[in-house]
Amino acid sequence: MFDKVWDGHVVTEREGACLLWIDRHFVHEGSHHAFAKLAERGLPVAEPSLTFGVADHYVPVRAGANPSNAVARMIATLTDNTRQHGITLFGQDDPRQGIVHVVGPEQGITMPGATIVCGDSHTSTHGAFGALAFGIGATEVAHVLATQTLWQKRPKTLRMTVTGTLGAHVTAKDLALAWISQLGADGARGHAIEYAGSAIEALSMEARLTLCNLSIEGGARCGMVAPDDTTFAFLEGRPYAPQRADWDDAVDFWRSLRSDDGAAFDREVSIDGSAVAPTVTWGTSPEDALPVTEHVPDPNNSDPANAERIADALEYMALRPGQPLAGLAIDRVFIGSCTNARIEDLRAAASVLAGRRAKVPGLVSPGSSLVKAQAEEEGLAAIFEDAGLTWASAGCSMCVGMNGDIVAPGERCASTTNRNFRGRQGPGARTHLMSPAMVAAAAVAGAITDVRPMLEDRPLRGAA
Amino acid sequence: MSGWREHLGTAVALPREGIDTDQLIPARFMSTPRSAGYGEYLLHDLKHAGAVPDLEGASILITKRNFGGGSSREAAVYALIDAGFRVVVAPSFGDIFSGNAINNGLLPARLDTAPLLDALADGPRDARVHVEAGTIHLGNHVLEFELDAVARTKLINGWDDIDLTKAQTKPIAEHRDGLKASRPWIWPGAR
Numbered sequence: 265m266f267d268k269v270w271d272g273h274v275v276t277e278r279e280g281a282c283l284l285w286i287d288r289h290f291v292h293e294g295s296h297h298a299f300a301k302l303a304e305r306g307l308p309v310a311e312p313s314l315t316f317g318v319a320d321h322y323v324p325v326r327a328g329a330n331p332s333n334a335v336a337r338m339i340a341t342l343t344d345n346t347r348q349h350g351i352t353l354f355g356q357d358d359p360r361q362g363i364v365h366v367v368g369p370e371q372g373i374t375m376p377g378a379t380i381v382c383g384d385s386h387t388s389t390h391g392a393f394g395a396l397a398f399g400i401g402a403t404e405v406a407h408v409l410a411t412q413t414l415w416q417k418r419p420k421t422l423r424m425t426v427t428g429t430l431g432a433h434v435t436a437k438d439l440a441l442a443w444i445s446q447l448g449a450d451g452a453r454g455h456a457i458e459y460a461g462s463a464i465e466a467l468s469m470e471a472r473l474t475l476c477n478l479s480i481e482g483g484a485r486c487g488m489v490a491p492d493d494t495t496f497a498f499l500e501g502r503p504y505a506p507q508r509a510d511w512d513d514a515v516d517f518w519r520s521l522r523s524d525d526g527a528a529f530d531r532e533v534s535i536d537g538s539a540v541a542p543t544v545t546w547g548t549s550p551e552d553a554l555p556v557t558e559h560v561p562d563p564n565n566s567d568p569a570n571a572e573r574i575a576d577a578l579e580y581m582a583l584r585p586g587q588p589l590a591g592l593a594i595d596r597v598f599i600g601s602c603t604n605a606r607i608e609d610l611r612a613a614a615s616v617l618a619g620r621r622a623k624v625p626g627l628v629s630p631g632s633s634l635v636k637a638q639a640e641e642e643g644l645a646a647i648f649e650d651a652g653l654t655w656a657s658a659g660c661s662m663c664v665g666m667n668g669d670i671v672a673p674g675e676r677c678a679s680t681t682n683r684n685f686r687g688r689q690g691p692g693a694r695t696h697l698m699s700p701a702m703v704a705a706a707a708v709a710g711a712i713t714d715v716r717p718m719l720e721d722r723p724l725r726g727a728a
Numbered sequence: 729m730s731g732w733r734e735h736l737g738t739a740v741a742l743p744r745e746g747i748d749t750d751q752l753i754p755a756r757f758m759s760t761p762r763s764a765g766y767g768e769y770l771l772h773d774l775k776h777a778g779a780v781p782d783l784e785g786a787s788i789l790i791t792k793r794n795f796g797g798g799s800s801r802e803a804a805v806y807a808l809i810d811a812g813f814r815v816v817v818a819p820s821f822g823d824i825f826s827g828n829a830i831n832n833g834l835l836p837a838r839l840d841t842a843p844l845l846d847a848l849a850d851g852p853r854d855a856r857v858h859v860e861a862g863t864i865h866l867g868n869h870v871l872e873f874e875l876d877a878v879a880r881t882k883l884i885n886g887w888d889d890i891d892l893t894k895a896q897t898k899p900i901a902e903h904r905d906g907l908k909a910s911r912p913w914i915w916p917g918a919r
């Protein structure tokens with residue numbers, strides 16, 4: 265599949281690099297460096313209709329929030345740049361606004377077989393549709409704006425086959441953290457991952473988006489899932505998806521993208537899906553992840569090459585070697601981000617929280633304004649508020665803290681986001697990554713806990 | 729951007745694994761325009777935690793595995809360059825970081841850094857880096873590093889991709905016209 269999509273986009277080659285045609289380009293507030301480069305050269309945007317702007321990284325999400333001047337300036341700059349170049353913008357006040365990697369799929373802008381780039385590493389998310397989607401830097405963003413193409417070295421391919429079925433209340437988030445902890449945060453470096461196998465085919469689009477989103481945390485250039493009926497059912501009728509006769513044409517083409525039987529990959533990894541447990545991170549890299557039933561590692565019993573890093577991470581996280589993960593008290597929770605803030609994620613968290621109270625404060629920020637509206641209609645927002653959590657609007661928010669939503673120094677946060685890096689959620693913040701249901705469980709218990717018993721005999725919230 | 733083949737400078741050890749882009753430059757500094765200079769933000773929070781040696785005057789950074797993983801923020805490279813660095817040596821790099829580094833004339837040299845870190849245990853030392861030969865000389869050590877061929881060419885020539893691509897206007901237009909004919913639905917709402 266990767267080869268088919270890649271080869272179909274090569275315009276020319278030079279010294280081992282391919283010039284790729286780009287079908288979809290997203291820009292956000294952080295793209296100001298790239299627009300400045302364009303202005304320096306006085307260049308126009310080559311294909312404004314293939315470029316979409318989204319305000320997400322800096323938008324305030326709390327009611328009555330008073331953005332700083334710097335934050336307001338970042339959003340205004342994006343508005344000016346997109347207007348000047350005739351680029352469609354899902355701006356701060358647009359009812360379709362949200363996190364770029366949620367809005368793209370939701371609007372049907374993301375398509376199978378497309379090359380999709382954005383100056384954001386989690387662009388890998390869009391690979392859930394069988395697109396070739398990856399993050400790029402500002403110099404490259406300027407290049408795509410100016411030429412609608414990009415020079416890239418062909419990555420190697422890695423097929424990750426997930427056999428069996430995921431257990432009850434085990435999610436794509438758990439699966440991703442599990443493989444990253446096995447292979448390492450640089451384990452898939454230089455590779456494009458194709459996720460395959462029965463456990464992958466059974467995943468919803470939302471879950472595939474979460475899985476592909478986290479590909480980058482294992483060092484992969486991108487992650488892909490072959491488009492199938494689940495994909496087409498999700499896309500059909502979305503505003504920017506092909507319509508009528510074009511739709512049939514498109515689906516025929518998309519079906520042809522699947523890997524052929526016997527396709528060769530540079531690397532093969534196999535994972536037993538039924539062996540994956542609810543997983544949480546304990547350290548400062550997504551590779552520092554373990555089943556919730558486990559204990560924090562002891563540097564003295566680890567490979568000496570890792571001992572120093574583990575000791576360092578434990579110090580930052582204020583954890584004792586050998587301490588059980590379950591029962592670890594937390595100070596707050598965050599449910600949000602392009603990893604886990606789609607409607608299905610909110611339903612999972614609400615299933616746990618319904619009729620319960622959170623022991624700690626927390627913020628719930630839906631992935632887009634449309635997800636927000638849907639969650640309110642389905643009664644999920646009321647469940648979060650009744651539980652004592654703050655229901656906010658859509659944006660990156662506490663995933664990266666650019667809008668001012670940060671975790672206080674020394675505070676421990678159970679979070680549905682993607683990075684537990686030092687200082688990611690604010691200087692000195694201690695982040696534990698986990699699935700939305702696990703975060704909800706942590707909120708109720710006031711501590712990290714296995715969500716599974718809490719969901720026994722409870723109906724899971726599905727589509728209303 | 730001008731290219732370069734050889735660099736003589738001071739090498740400094742930063743013996744930590746997994747220095748991600750959020751550590752290289754915390755997100756809160758990224759609304760600054762580039763012209764203001766990003767050097768002072770380099771490793772800002774780690775520095776304030778006392779976890780970084782004095783980097784003043786150094787231009788070659790020797791570190792451990794998985795350097796520059798995480799975000800696509802090119803600001804991580806700006807911070808290194810504005811602080812005076814031309815070369816980072818590590819066993820592995822984040823892919824996007826490597827690409828960004830090359831696009832800004834910063835060499836991400838891949839090699840097992842254990843011997844170099846040992847050699848720098850007593851403090852910074854002079855080192856010489858040859859891009860073409862792919863070698864780094866430090867004390868008695870002459871080590872070879874890995875770098876993709878295309879990255880090497882770009883670094884040496886200081887290629888600006890946009891100029892390079894301008895020469896391809898014709899094949900790009902052909903590709904585009906081919907798509908417009910065969911799959912017009914790629915252009916949303918353009919029917």
Ligand code: SF4
Pocket residue numbers: 320321363364365384386600601602603659660663664682
């Ligand atoms: S939610 Fe977080 S990871 Fe996703 S785009 Fe925003 S800042 Fe990046």
